[in-house]
Amino acid sequence: MSIYGDNCPLVLTPQQLNDLRSDTGVAVLDASWFMPNAPRNAKGEFAQKRIRGAQLLDLDHVASPNELGLKHMMPSPEAFAKACEDFGISPSSHVVIYDTHGVFSSPRALFMFRTFGHNRSSILNGGLPAWEAHGCPIDQGHATAPSKSVYPPPKMNDRAIRDYLQMRQNATLNPAGESAAEIVVDARPQGRFHGTDPEPRPGLSSGHIPHSRSLPFTAFLETNNYEKDGTTATYTTLRSPTGIYESLQTALGPEYTKEVMSGKRNIVATCGSGMTAGVLWLGMKTLGVDNIGLYDESWTGYASREESPIEKTTQP
Template identity: 40%
Template sequence: MRLPTPTHITRMMSTSTLPKPSVPLLISAKEAVAGLPNKRDIVALDVSWHMPNSPRSATEEFASGPRIPGARRFDMDKIADHDPKTNPLGLGHMLPTIETFRDAAGKLGITRHTHVVLYDSVGLFSAPRGLFTFKAFGHDKVSVLDGGLPAWIDEGGDVEQGPPEAFKTAEYENGHLDKEMVKSYADIVAINKDGDIVLDARSHGRFTGQDPEPRPGLSSGHMPHARSLPFGDLLLPVSDGHPYTSYKSPKELRQVLVRAVGGEEAWEALLNQGADVAGTAVERQLVFSCGSGMTACVGWLAAQIVAQEEGRVVPSAVYDESWTGYASRPESEIVKGE
């Protein structure tokens, strides 16, 4: 895989607890295809994922191709927390333990020094979740291929098909989970109107309760004090001239996020922690949620991209269980309407 030297990228802490990234958060297909050839310390990972009601299988598609040459499969449903003690609801793709993460990374030939480039098969959908996972365990050198495999192909990048070739495993050392990046159910129910700002990435119809959830038996609606920010608002839509999803420009992402949190004053207060808002000194985060913690990371990464562009810190986290975990609990308060 060929990737660019990221010397032109402005680097900044993506949250108050993350180190400065040594590689860009987002890489365009044009940069990737025209970049450095035969880079040995880069591993491309396919992190494709499809909704439960989709007929597509990401694992089967990867096994037969097309895929980026030398790519490996990081299955976020398998590399996850399956322990009933810590995942009592049996939810899919919950963040794994550090031991599970280390083991999976090592089997994929990844070390702490590997530059990991994540992509998915539909454009921009599940790859941000992969980046969030690596960042949550302190892996700094990780990027998302904007537009994913479709953009790579559209740009003329080589692909391979058939069974993937074998590769060498490695030993992944150290690492720990940054708990400030992850919100639990208890954290969510404790939020009041002046606390953390929850941005819900599901469609607006599911947020208001007008449309059903794709998971049978699960009520639609939203959490108290949550705000609607459909993840598609952050992306360039599929069209005749643009046959895959990818991120909008940093300027446009900022506009969407500012509007979602309630305007410039609220945005500045969020970035200037401790600032006086309505007579109260606040310390708050942006908390991204969705149906199951997947597209919430589209919003989370958008916030990091804006932070990197502005040289500022956007304090943010992801509610890992998201709506599936929240609405599955009978004691949860569910709000219908705006």
């Protein structure tokens, strides 16, 4: 069992993870994911360079089938349990997740583990680049498969997930006049939220869900520089709780921020496909916000349906 026991932090530093490497109860997963139009391949990059002892978690591979054919949806309890068994992860394992951007797709993987009640889980702040920048050990080549474990199918926390019908119903409620309305924050870039920039997925309208607020996931992140192969490379890390709170208040205003922080009003994160909404989820969890959910299909699922009302604005 990890030295943290049942109180595993949401976020670990490279030094903290390096101190855990000799712990047999720790499992490290690379959950790197790239946009469909990105010229990068997670599997190929994993073989070239990874944290020593890590295994590759393909969020698309473990996902449940979706009626619209969407990727990386939440898996069924059985699919999640099987993936854990294949990774040699047991319910007592401390799972540490990272990605190659720094902080990008690892929060979505952490959301998956925590939503299935596996609270012995964390992300590596800064991911593989931060690990490398701190001089920590790297593996290359073929990864050795671990011994399989036993992982009973867990119960999913349904309160953490929103579906299309719930989002449609909530969109009919104006938070200014309806105390039951959930605040919806959208992690996409502002141009896509306002409808002035196109979506990266062909044929999909940009814009936003009625009454939602723009909160780009980058507002919760900081950019860091480090020297790599004679050039300056960058990676992202999660901002401090103070910085995250300031960004949240800028997006929501003082009144709604107070209601969310006190638990009086629920908040739901959405994005393009359900990936970077995990960054907003993680940031708010670090503030102690428990009343946060995630719209699994996100904008791709919402805007793909012709009956969905879409709002566009001409300015932020």
